[in-house]
Amino acid sequence: RVSLLILQFPLVSRCGRIRRMVAEAKDPDLSKLELVNVPGGATAFELAAKFCYGSNFEITTANVAHLRCIAEYLEMTEDYQEENLIVRTEMYLNDLVVKNLEKSLQVLCACESLDPMVEEIGFVDRCVDAIAMNASKEQLVSGLAHLECDAGSGKLRMHCQDWWVEDLSALRIDYYQRVIAAMRRSGVRPESIGTSIVHYAQTALKGIERRHVWDSGPLVGDNQRVVVETLINLMATEKITAVTLSFLFGMLRMAIEVDAGLDYRIEVEKRIGLHLEMASLDDLLIPSMQTSESMFDVDTVHRILVNFLQRIEEDDSGDLSPCGYESDGLKSPSHGSVLKVGRLMDGYLAEIAPDPYLKLQKFMTLIELLPDYARIVDDGLYRAIDIYLKAHPSLMESECKKLCKLIDCQKLSQDASSHAAQNDRLPMQMVVRVLYFEQLRLKSSFSGGHSGGGGEYC
Known part of the structure; x- marks a missing residue:
């Protein structure tokens, strides 16, 4: 709301709204008007008044939007005077x-x-399209100017720097x-565009610090949640x-941190699942935000693995030959990716096991998700299970048996088998199976068979 003392003629001559208000007031001694919902407030109105009074002032990129909106509000059209403020601001906008x-x-x-007001007059859309x-x-x-010919290979190379990537980060998220x-x-x-999104996220979300399950206090504000959800939605809708x-994992952690909607988290998880074989163990070690559950967000990793x-x-169904691949997946074109993820998941299981x-069921569900052909040897799986048994001594014998059945004793290396045969944390049935297959291995050793070493065991 703006209250001001006016000299009637300069404003009335150029402003349709002021002229109408004065006419409707029917007060020959009127010296005060009250304007409500003035776009840009008193500052914008003062600039418009200066224009009406003929005072010198400069239209700039900092004030042209305010001037255009206040001109629209005051109805400063050509119907009242030539080269009125609407036309002047439009000229500046179009020319510069x-x-x-x-x-x-x-x-x-x-x-x-x-x-x-700025939306109603289409001002934002024009700026967006211009950008x-x-x-x-x-x-x-820039691309044409920087095309260079590599004398050695004859290939064209393009060198471009998009300076606007950083400048876009100053914009409001919408x-x-x-x-x-x-x-x-x-x-x-x-x-x-991808570089711009990364920079915007880094700039807008840099104030969010990683919380741990033992931290207390309120979560971050709604504004940062809107930023995270909008960026994720933008990547999805614009493909x-x-x-x-690494950026996707960072966005996933942020989505969890700001308590973004589950749909947004699932969208990022699907994208990560497309390239899970390229992930590192640190990427998967996402802290849980629920103080009553495990230290790590196992459910999120479970969904990512399902997507993978x-x-x-x-991929395999689309690349099948007329005869098809064997059911065990060993001849699958994606077998290499599955093996990488198998090793990754064994490392993850070992990290979360202590x-x-x-819960045992969550631990077992992760193990059972991967197909048998994801592991050439089960040493990593055995190590993870052994760590879990050591960290959970209160497990019932039936639960230990159920867990250890997930290990294929035939796929243990000689070092792992030797460790398992002396491991008093294992159920007796598994020790017997290990010894049995170790005997078979020894019988075949005279033929020159050799099994490689395993890893470190607890």
Whole structure:
């Protein structure tokens, strides 16, 4: 709400709203008007008043959005005077702003406090489209200017630097989402958009510190949750794939940290599942946010593994030869990826096994998810199970038997078998099985068979 003392004529001559208010007041001595919901507030109105009074002031990228909105609010059209404020701001916008990427960004940043008027007049859409079109043009021109011919190979190389990647991080998240969508439509390179999303996330979410299960206190604010959910939704709707696996894991951790909706977390998990074989053990060690459960978020890793296996199944079914692959998956084109994930999961199981709060059923479910052909040897699995048995001495004998049945004794190395044969944490039935297969191994040793060494055991 703005209350002000006015000289009637300069404002009435240029502002339709002021003229109408004065006419409707029917008070010849009127010296005061009250305006409500003024876009840009008193500062914007003061600039409009200066324009009406003929005072000198400069239209800039910092004030053109405010001037355009206040001009619309005051109805400063050509019906009242030529070259009124609406026309003047439109000239500035068309001549200097929309043709320049940097200026378009500056103006869009200045629009944030002008809702809803700035949206109603289409000002934001024009800035968004200008940013996208100018970014696309810059990439085209820069690409052509920097094409170089490699004298050795005759190949063309392109060197481009997208300076706007960092500048976009200054935008409010809803504006940023619209800019990225417009860039996709205008043909901006996917890798540039991916770099921009990574930078925006790093800038907007840098204040979030990793919490642990033993930490207390309120979660981060809704604004950061909106940022995380919007970026994830943006990657999904715009089909943006040019981001790294480490970034996806970072976004997943952030989504958990800010308590983003489950749908958003599942979207990131699906993307991670497409490339799980490239993940590291540290990537999977996601702290649990639930103080009453295990130290690590096992449910999230479980869903990621399910997504990976679904991808493998789809890949294999699509690449089948007319005769098909063997049912054990050993001739599958994805077998190498499955082996990598098998080793990764064995390492993960060993890391989470010492957690005293880890339920047996969750532990076993993770083990059972992987197909048999995911492990050439079961040494890693045996080590993880042994660690779990050591950390959970209160397990019933029936539970120990059930867990140890998941180990294929024929796939243990000689070192692992020797360790298992002397392991008093194992059920007797498993020790017998280990000794039996060790005897078979010894009988065949005269033929030159040799089994490689295993790992370290507790």
